[in-house]
Amino acid sequence: MRFVAYITSLGLLLSLTRQTYAQGSIDGFMRGQRKASLAIFGSQETYDTYYINTTETKNPNLGTVTTQAVTVVGTYGLGYDLDLIVSAPYVRTQASAGYFPKQEGFQDLTGTLRWEAYDYKFGKTKLSWEFAVGYSMPMQHYVNDAMVAIGRGSQNLDGRTLLHFKAPNFFITGQYGYIRRGQVKLDHIVNTYDPSQINPNSGTKVNVPDVTELIIRAGFVSKVVNIDVWGQRQTPHSDGTNIGPGIPFPTNAVGFTRVGATAYLRLLKQFGLTAGYNTTLDGRNIGKSTQINAGLVIGHWTANN
C-alpha cells in the first residue's frame, strides 16, 4: 500500500457524484392514465471523508467536497399500467481545499418506463408487481476523469422489478435492479499498471463497472402529509478498480449503503412541498456523503394516488 495522500485524494470525486435523484425516481406508486406531475428539487451533498476501496480516508488537499444540484423530474401516465418518468439534473461540484477546479453543467438525462404487470387487491390493501426499464446518457461532454467531476459520463441501462404493498395509510416497496454501464472514453490513453493485462495498449476506452441495487422504502401516507424512510444498497457487480494514483475514476468499483427519509406536505390540490435527508453508512470508492434536498411538486405527489 504505497498510497500517496495527495494523489489518492485525487481520486474520488467522480465516483462520488451519484445520480442525483436516483433513489427517488422510481417508486412503487403508479401515476395513473394521462396524469402528470412535475417536480423541481434542489439538493446539496457534502463529504470530507471518502473510501479507498472500503477504507475511510480524508485528504487535506481536497477538504470538503460540496455538490449542489437542481433536478427536474416529470412523470406522465401513458396508460393505467404504464408510466414514463424523465429526469434531468444540473450539477455543480467543488472542493474547499487544494487546486481542483469547480465543475458544473448538465449531468445525465434519464428516461424510464414503468409497467405495472400485476395487481392484487385485498379489501382496502393492494399488492402490485412492477417492472421498470430506464436509460440514461450524459447531456453534454463533461469531464469524466478528474478529481472533481459531475459524473461518470457513461450511458446506462437500468432494469428493475418492484413489489409494492399499499394499505390505506401505509406502504412498503421493495425493488431490485441491475444497472448496466457502458464504456466511456477518457481524455487520455489508459496507461496504468494492471497485473492481469500485460498488454497496455487499450487506448482511451474503459469499462465502467455494472452495479446491482436493492432499495426498500416504507412510509405513512395521508391526504396531506406523507413521510417515508428508505434504505439503498448498491453493489458493484463486475470487477472494478480502487481509487489510486493514475487509476481512471470511471473504472472504480463503486458501492454504498445509504439511508434516508422523505417528507411531503400538500399545500393546495395540485401543489406541494417536499424535503429529504440521507446519509451514507458505508461505501466503496465513494464519498461518505450526506445530502439534504427540498423541492416543489406540481400535480399529484405519487403516494397520494
Added chain:
Amino acid sequence: MKTRSLLVVLSTFLLWMISCKEPIIDEGVLPFIVPTSVDADGGTWRTIILKSAADITVPQPVAVTSDAYKKEFSDVKNGVLAATPEQNTAVNYWAAGGTIRWNQIARQLVAKYNLAPGYDYATGQTTSADAGNPYAGPPFAARVYALLSVAQYDALVVAWRAKYQYNRPSLEQQGVVARIPILDVPSYPSEDAAIAEASCQLLAYLFPNELNWLKAKATEHKQSRLWAGGNVPSDIKAGEDLGATLVAKVIDRAKSDRFSAALDQTNSWQTTLAKAPYDQKWKSTELPERAPILPLAGKVKTWYDSTAIVRAAPAVPPATTSATFQKALSEVRDIASSRTRDQWSIASYWDNGPGTYSLSGLWNFLVEDLSRQEGQNELRTARTYALLNRAMQDATTASWQTMYTYFVPRPSQIDPTIKTSTAIPNTPGYVADRAAVSTAAATVLAYLFPDEATRLNAQATEAAISGLYSGTQFRFDTEEGAKLGSTIGQLAITGAKADGAK
C-alpha cells in the same frame, strides 16, 4: 442464403451473449507486419555502448549439414504443427516484435512503480523508495526507456553482424512453413533471444523485485520462436549469450551515470534552493509539503554531447516583479478561470502523472504505430527507440537541471486562486519538462518519419502548451522547454545521420 441468415441470427445471439459480460478492452488482434527491408548492413551500424559490434564475439555455429543441426531442425519443423493453443497465443503475442513488447513491459513496470515516496495520509506513515522498490518518476522512467532501447539496439547490431558473417540460412529457406511472417535474415543468432535476454536482465537490474516475472516473460519469448518455426535452439542459445554479454556492459554504464544520487537522501537541494538566483523560491503546494521529485536527476550523465546541452541551458526567467512575469501570470489565471473542454482534454492527455507510464512512456506508445506503419524490422525499430529515448532522457535531465537551478514557483503558488485541471507536479516549474521532452521526441521522430513530420510537430506543440492549459505552467516555462528540447532533438539527429543506417 439460408446459411447467411442463420449466421446473422447466430452472431446476433453470440453478440448478445457477449454483451452480458463486461467486454475486455485490449489492443485487438494486431495484423502481422512484414518488414519492408532486412537491413543487411545492420552489423556495421554504429553501436552506442560498445565501440563497435565486433566487441562481442559470437561463436561460429555448427554447420547446417551436421547431425546436431539436422536433429534441431527436424524437432522444430515437427514441433510447429504440434503447437498448443497457449503456445500459439505466445507466438502471436511476440510476433508483434520483441523490441515493442519489451518496451510495453517496461512501461507497465514504470506505471507500477511511479508512486512518489512520501507522506501517506491513510496510514500516517512516510513511505520511502529503496533499491528494490524504486520510485519511477519522470527522470527514472526516461532512463528506463533509454537504457532498455540502447541495450536492445546494441544487441541487435551485434546479432546482425554475426548473422551475415555466418549466414546460416533461415528456416523458411530450408522449407519450414512458419506460423508467422519471419524476417528473411540468416537465423543465427536469434535476434529475439538477444532482445529477450538483454531486456530481461536490464529490467531486472532496474526493478529487482520483478526478476521472476521478467524471467518467465523472457523464457516465453525465446520459446515462442521455436514454436513459431523461426529458430532452432542453437540460434536461441547464441542470441541469449550475446544478449547477456552485452547487457552487462549497459548495466555498467547505468551504475556510473550518477542516477543513484538523484533521490538526494541528504536533502542537499535545500542548500541549492537557498542560493537559487530567482526572487521568489519554489515550494511544494501539497498539504503537507513534500520534498520535490528526484532533485538531483539533473546531474545524470547525458547520452548526447553534454557540452552542447549545457550551452543550451535556459537563462533565468523574468523576475516575479516584472511586467513580463505579471502578464504571464494573468494569462494562466485567465485560462484557468475559463478553461474550455478542449483545453481540459489536451491537458489531461499530456499529463501522464503518478501511476502512469510517464510522458516519455506515452511517446514510446505513440511510436509503435509509426514503426509498424513503416514496416520496420527489429533492428530498425530498436534504432528508432534508441534515438528517441536517449533524446527524451537528455531532455528530462536538462529540464531537471534547470528546475533545480532556478527553483521557479508554479503559478498556483503565486496566486492560489489558480485552479489546475491536473495535479500540480511536485517540482519547480521552469522549464516545462513536458515541453522539452515532447519537442525533443517530435524532432527526432520527424527526422525518422518525415511523412509524419507535420502531425508530430503539432503533437509536440500541443504537449508543450498543455501545461499552460492545465494551469500548472507559465507560457515562458513551455517556450523555453521547447527550445531546449529542440536543441537536444537536433543533437540526436546529428547522431542518427552518422550512425551508418540509411
